[in-house]
Amino acid sequence: MHHKTLVELGAGLRQGEYSSEELTRACLDRAAVLDPQLNSIITLTGEQALQAARDADARIRSGEAGPLTGIPYAHKDIFCTKGVRTSCGSRMLDNFIAPYDATVTRQLNAAGAVMIGKTNMDEFAMGSSNETSFYGPVSNPWDSETVPGGSSGGSAAAVAARLVPVSTGTDTGGSIRQPAALCGITGLKPTYGRVSRYGMIAFASSLDQAGPFARTAEDAALMLGAMAGFDPRDSTSVERTVEDYTGGLGDSLEGLKIGLPNEFFGEGLDSTVAAAVEAALDEYRKLGAIITEISLPNSQLAVPTYYVVAPAECSSNLSRFDGVRFGYRATDPADLEDLYKRSRGEGFGAEVKRRIMIGTYALSAGYYDAYYLKAQQARRLIREDFIRAFEQVDVIMGPTSPSVAFRLGEKSNNPVTMYLSDIYTIAVNLAGLPGMSIPAGFATDMPVGLQLIGNYFEEARLLNAAHRYQQVTDWHERIPPGYE
Amino acid sequence: MKWETVIGLEIHAQLATRSKIFSGASTRYGAEPNTQACAVDLGLPGVLPVLNAEVVRMAVKFGLATHSTVAPRSIFARKNYFYPDLPKGYQISQYELPIVHDGYLDIEVDEDTVKRIGITRAHLEEDAGKSLHEDFHGMTGIDLNRAGTPLLEIVSEPDMRSAREAVAYMKKIHSLVRYLGICDGNMQEGSFRCDANVSVRPQGQAALGTRAELKNINSFRFVEQAINYEVERQIAVLEGGGTVIQETRLFDADRHETRPMRSKEEANDYRYFPDPDLLPVEIEPAFIDAVRQTLPELPEVKKQRFMEDYGLSVYDAGVLTATRELGDYFETVVEACGGQGKLAANWVMGDLSGALNKAGLEIGASPVSADVLGGLLRRIEDGTISGKIAKQVFEALWAGAGSADEVIESQGLKQISDSSAIEGIIRDVLANSPKQVEQYRNGQEKVFGYFVGQVMKATQGKANPKQVNELLKKMINDA
Numbered sequence: 001m002h003h004k005t006l007v008e009l010g011a012g013l014r015q016g017e018y019s020s021e022e023l024t025r026a027c028l029d030r031a032a033v034l035d036p037q038l039n040s041i042i043t044l045t046g047e048q049a050l051q052a053a054r055d056a057d058a059r060i061r062s063g064e065a066g067p068l069t070g071i072p073y074a075h076k077d078i079f080c081t082k083g084v085r086t087s088c089g090s091r092m093l094d095n096f097i098a099p100y101d102a103t104v105t106r107q108l109n110a111a112g113a114v115m116i117g118k119t120n121m122d123e124f125a126m127g128s129s130n131e132t133s134f135y136g137p138v139s140n141p142w143d144s145e146t147v148p149g150g151s152s153g154g155s156a157a158a159v160a161a162r163l164v165p166v167s168t169g170t171d172t173g174g175s176i177r178q179p180a181a182l183c184g185i186t187g188l189k190p191t192y193g194r195v196s197r198y199g200m201i202a203f204a205s206s207l208d209q210a211g212p213f214a215r216t217a218e219d220a221a222l223m224l225g226a227m228a229g230f231d232p233r234d235s236t237s238v239e240r241t242v243e244d245y246t247g248g249l250g251d252s253l254e255g256l257k258i259g260l261p262n263e264f265f266g267e268g269l270d271s272t273v274a275a276a277v278e279a280a281l282d283e284y285r286k287l288g289a290i291i292t293e294i295s296l297p298n299s300q301l302a303v304p305t306y307y308v309v310a311p312a313e314c315s316s317n318l319s320r321f322d323g324v325r326f327g328y329r330a331t332d333p334a335d336l337e338d339l340y341k342r343s344r345g346e347g348f349g350a351e352v353k354r355r356i357m358i359g360t361y362a363l364s365a366g367y368y369d370a371y372y373l374k375a376q377q378a379r380r381l382i383r384e385d386f387i388r389a390f391e392q393v394d395v396i397m398g399p400t401s402p403s404v405a406f407r408l409g410e411k412s413n414n415p416v417t418m419y420l421s422d423i424y425t426i427a428v429n430l431a432g433l434p435g436m437s438i439p440a441g442f443a444t445d446m447p448v449g450l451q452l453i454g455n456y457f458e459e460a461r462l463l464n465a466a467h468r469y470q471q472v473t474d475w476h477e478r479i480p481p482g483y484e
Numbered sequence: 485m486k487w488e489t490v491i492g493l494e495i496h497a498q499l500a501t502r503s504k505i506f507s508g509a510s511t512r513y514g515a516e517p518n519t520q521a522c523a524v525d526l527g528l529p530g531v532l533p534v535l536n537a538e539v540v541r542m543a544v545k546f547g548l549a550t551h552s553t554v555a556p557r558s559i560f561a562r563k564n565y566f567y568p569d570l571p572k573g574y575q576i577s578q579y580e581l582p583i584v585h586d587g588y589l590d591i592e593v594d595e596d597t598v599k600r601i602g603i604t605r606a607h608l609e610e611d612a613g614k615s616l617h618e619d620f621h622g623m624t625g626i627d628l629n630r631a632g633t634p635l636l637e638i639v640s641e642p643d644m645r646s647a648r649e650a651v652a653y654m655k656k657i658h659s660l661v662r663y664l665g666i667c668d669g670n671m672q673e674g675s676f677r678c679d680a681n682v683s684v685r686p687q688g689q690a691a692l693g694t695r696a697e698l699k700n701i702n703s704f705r706f707v708e709q710a711i712n713y714e715v716e717r718q719i720a721v722l723e724g725g726g727t728v729i730q731e732t733r734l735f736d737a738d739r740h741e742t743r744p745m746r747s748k749e750e751a752n753d754y755r756y757f758p759d760p761d762l763l764p765v766e767i768e769p770a771f772i773d774a775v776r777q778t779l780p781e782l783p784e785v786k787k788q789r790f791m792e793d794y795g796l797s798v799y800d801a802g803v804l805t806a807t808r809e810l811g812d813y814f815e816t817v818v819e820a821c822g823g824q825g826k827l828a829a830n831w832v833m834g835d836l837s838g839a840l841n842k843a844g845l846e847i848g849a850s851p852v853s854a855d856v857l858g859g860l861l862r863r864i865e866d867g868t869i870s871g872k873i874a875k876q877v878f879e880a881l882w883a884g885a886g887s888a889d890e891v892i893e894s895q896g897l898k899q900i901s902d903s904s905a906i907e908g909i910i911r912d913v914l915a916n917s918p919k920q921v922e923q924y925r926n927g928q929e930k931v932f933g934y935f936v937g938q939v940m941k942a943t944q945g946k947a948n949p950k951q952v953n954e955l956l957k958k959m960i961n962d963a
Contacts, residue, residue, distance in 0.1 A: 316562050
C-alpha cells in the first residue's frame with residue numbers, strides 16, 4: 001500500500017478495497033517504525049488523523065468523495081493547524097498551539113485529506129539542509145549520512161520514504177524544489193499568489209509560496225488543485241480561477257519549446273549531475289520538444305539579491321516573536337529589554353539570528369539605498385530576463401541543484417557554500433514564477449533533480465511536461481534502499 | 485531680540501470605520517480589554533493584513549476637502565520598532581508615498597485676517613494598543629483593542645506663527661473631519677490628538693531654528709499651553725547662550741510643562757520598507773469622482789452661503805458653520821421660523837448656546853429641537869409674543885414643554901395688541917401717577933420708561949411694546 005500513488009490510493013478507497021482508517025493506520029504504523037531514524041516528523045497527530053479518516057470514510061460511503069478524500073498527507077510545520085502545535089522548527093514556537101487553521105490547511109481538510117503529522121523543517125524555513133531545525137536534522141532516505149535538503153526536508157523525506165503519498169512544503173528560495181531533487185521526488189512551487197499565504201508562518205513575504213510534494217506529477221497536480229485559489233485574507237493571492245491541473249496531462253510535447261539557460265550549466269555544476277540532466281533532456285527531445293539555448297544574463301545577481309531581500313523581510317516578519325503574547329518567553333526577565341533580548345536570544349537558533357541581523361543591517365538608515373533598494377532593482381532585472389526568455393520558449397529547464405545531497409554537517413559551518421546550493425532555484429522566487437523539480441536519474445547513487453520553470457500561472461504546462469517524462473522514465477518509481 | 489515662533493502640527497484623526505484598517509475586528513471604544521482584537525490584531529504567526537476599503541474612501545474625502553492631491557499610487561510601509569503594545573513589532577503606515585499630499589486649509593486668525601496653512605501630507609496607518617501601568621503591580625498590562633484602529637495622520641507645513649494659530653488650525657481640521665463624517669473628533673477617547681513641532685528663530689531670519697516635537701496633546705487648551713511653554717523655554721535657552729537640541733518632549737498636562745522623553749524611547753531607526761503583504765493602493769480618477777459626489781457642503785462654502793442667504797456677518801457665519809450639526813440646526817430653525825436668518829442666528833448663538841454651555845451639552849443633545857425653536861421664533865415674528873416673553877417661553881421649552889404655541893396658550897402669554905385695551909391700561913397708569921406725569925411735562929423725559937414699565941407690569945409683560953410706546957407718547961401729550 002505504501003508504494004501506491006495518491007491516484008491509485010484514491011481509486012482503492014472509492015472502490016472499497018480498504019478504508020481511509022486502515023490506510024491512515026498503516027501510514028501511522030510505518031511512521032512509528034521508520035521515522036525515529038528519519039526524523040521527518042515533529043508531531044504525529046494520530047488521534048486527529050484517525051478521526052479525520054473516519055469522517056473521510058463516511059464521505060466516501062456517501063459518494064461525495066473527491067480525489068483527496070481519505071488520502072493521508074504530511075503537513076509542513078509552517079502551516080497553522082488549529083489545536084495542534086505549529087513549531088516552524090523553532091524553539092520559539094515549541095509551545096505554540098495554533099488557534100486557527102491556515103487557508104491551505106482548511107482547503108486540504110475540506111478536500112477530505114487526512115493529516116497524519118507536522119513535518120520537520122529548517123527553523124523558520126531558513127536553511128537548505130534541514131540542519132537548522134530545533135528538532136534535529138532529517139536524514140535523506142537514500143543515504144542516512146546525507147541531508148534531505150531544505151527547508152522542507154521533512155516533507156520531502158517523508159514522501160521519499162513512503163510514509164505518506166503526498167505532503168506540503170513551502171518554497172522561498174528553493175525549499176520545495178531542492179529537497180525534492182535531493183530526495184528523488186516531485187515538488188512544485190506555484191506562481192507567487194497562486195496559493196494563499198494566510199496561516200503560513202512568514203519567512204520572506206514577497207517570496208514565500210506553498211506547494212505540494214508527491215512522487216508523480218499527476219499526484220502533485222491533484223494536490224495543487226486543492227491547495228490553490230484566491231483567498232480574500234491574503235492580499236497577494238491572485239483572483240484567478242483554479243484550473244483542472246490534471247486535465248492537460250496527456251497532451252503531447254510535440255513542438256514544446258524548451259530553453260536551457262547557459263548560466264545554469266557553467267562552473268559550479270557537478271559534472272555527474274550535468275550528465276543526468278543532459279540525459280533527461282534527451283528524453284524530452286525524443287518526446288518531440290525543441291531545445292534551444294537561452295540566456296538569463298542577470299542570473300549571477302540572484303543569490304546576492306535574495307540574501308538581501310529575504311533577510312530584510314524576515315528581520316521584520318520575525319519581530320512578533322518577542323515573548324509577549326505567545327511562544328517562548330525567557331524566565332524571570334529583569335525588565336522589558338531583558339525579556340526581549342533573552343526570549344529572542346534563547347528562542348531563535350543561529351541561522352535565524354544571522355538572517356535577522358543581516359536584514360536589520362540592510363534596512364538600516366544609511367544602508368537602505370545601497371542594499372534593499374539596490375536588491376529591488378536587481379530583482380526587476382532578473383524578472384525581466386525571464387519575461388524576455390518566455391517570449392522565445394515555453395519552459396525553461398536545467399538542474400535543480402548543483403550537486404546531489406551533501407553530507408550532514410558538510411556545509412553547516414559555511415553559510416555561503418550552503419546558500420549556493422540554491423543557486424538555480426532562487427531566481428525563480430525573485431521573479432515569482434512557477435517551478436518544479438522531478439527525479440531525473442542518479443549520480444553516485446543519489447537522486448538528481450531536473451528543474452522545470454514555467455511562465456506565470458503555467459503550472460499546468462509544467463505538470464504536463466513532467467507527467468509525459470514520467471510516462472517514459474521510471475526514476476520517480478525508484479525506492480530508497482531500506483524503504484521497500 | 486525679537487523671536488518668531490514656527491509651528492507645524494501632526495494631527496492623528498481616528499477614522500470612523502466600523503472595523504479595523506487591516507482586520508474585521510470592531511473599532512468600538514470602551515470594550516473589555518482584548519475583546520476586540522482578532523488573530524490579525526494580535527499579530528499571531530501566519531496572519532496577513534487586508535486593507536479596509538472604507539479608509540481609502542475617507543482619506544480621499546479628506547484630500548478633496550483640503551485641495552490636496554490624491555495620489556494615484558500610494559504604498560504601505562512597515563515602521564519597525566519593539567514595544568509590547570505593538571503586536572507585530574512594526575506598525576503599518578505610509579512613508580514615501582502617502583495617499584494625500586500638497587493641500588491647504590484657510591484659517592481665521594482674527595475677525596479680518598485669513599491665513600493659509602499648507603498641508604504637507606496625510607497618510608493612513610494603524611494605531612497601536614495600550615500599555616496599562618496601573619492595576620498591575622510590577623507588571624504592565626496590554627490591551628490590544630485599539631491595535632489596528634485606522635488613523636489618518638495629517639501633517640501641516642511649518643506655517644503657524646503662534647499657539648493661537650495652531651489652535652485655530654487644529655479646530656479647523658477638527659471641524660472638517662467631523663463635517664466629512666470621517667472622524668468623531670472625540671478628544672477624550674483619543675480619536676483626535678496631535679503632536680506639535682515647535683521652534684523659534686530671530687525675527688527676520690529665514691532658516692528655521694532647531695525644533696522640539698511635543699507629543700501626546702489631546703485638547704485644544706493643552707496645545708496652546710504646551711506650545712506657549714515650549715516657546716518660552718526655547719527662548720530662555722537661546723537667550724541664556726545655550727542651544728536648543730532636537731528632541732521629543734512629552735507634554736505634562738498636570739504640570740503644564742514639557743519634558744524630554746528618555747533618549748532610549750526616541751533613539752529609533754525605524755527601518756521603513758514597503759510592506760510586502762499589501763499591494764500598492766491604486767486610485768483611479770473615476771473613484772475620486774465618485775467620492776467627490778458624496779462630499780457634504782464644506783464649511784467654507786457653507787459659511788459664504790450663510791452670509792449671502794441670511795445676511796449674516798463673517799463672525800456669525802463662522803460660528804454657525806463651525807460644526808456640521810450646528811449649521812444644520814441653524815438652517816432647520818430658519819426654515820421653521822419662516823426665513824428669519826438674523827433672528828435665528830441671534831437665538832441659536834445667544835439663548836440656546838448659553839443654555840447648552842451651562843448644561844454642558846452638545847447641539848445634538850439640545851432639549852429644544854430646531855423645529856421647536858423655529859416655532860417660537862415664528863411667534864416673535866408674527867407679533868404673538870414679544871422677545872422678552874419669548875425668553876420665558878424658551879425656558880419652558882428647555883424644561884420640556886412641547887411647543888411654543890402650547891406654552892403661550894396654557895400660560896396665557898399671548899401679546900396684547902388690541903389698541904383699546906392698551907389705551908385703557910395707559911389711562912389707568914397715567915391717572916395713578918400724577919407726580920410722574922408732572923415731572924414728564926417739566927421735561928424729565930426719562931420718566932417715560934417708568935410709564936412703559938407700569939403698563940408692562942399691569943399686563944404681565946404681554947402688551948405689544950411697540951404699541952405701548954406709540955400710544956403712551958400720544959396720550960401723555962394729549963392728556
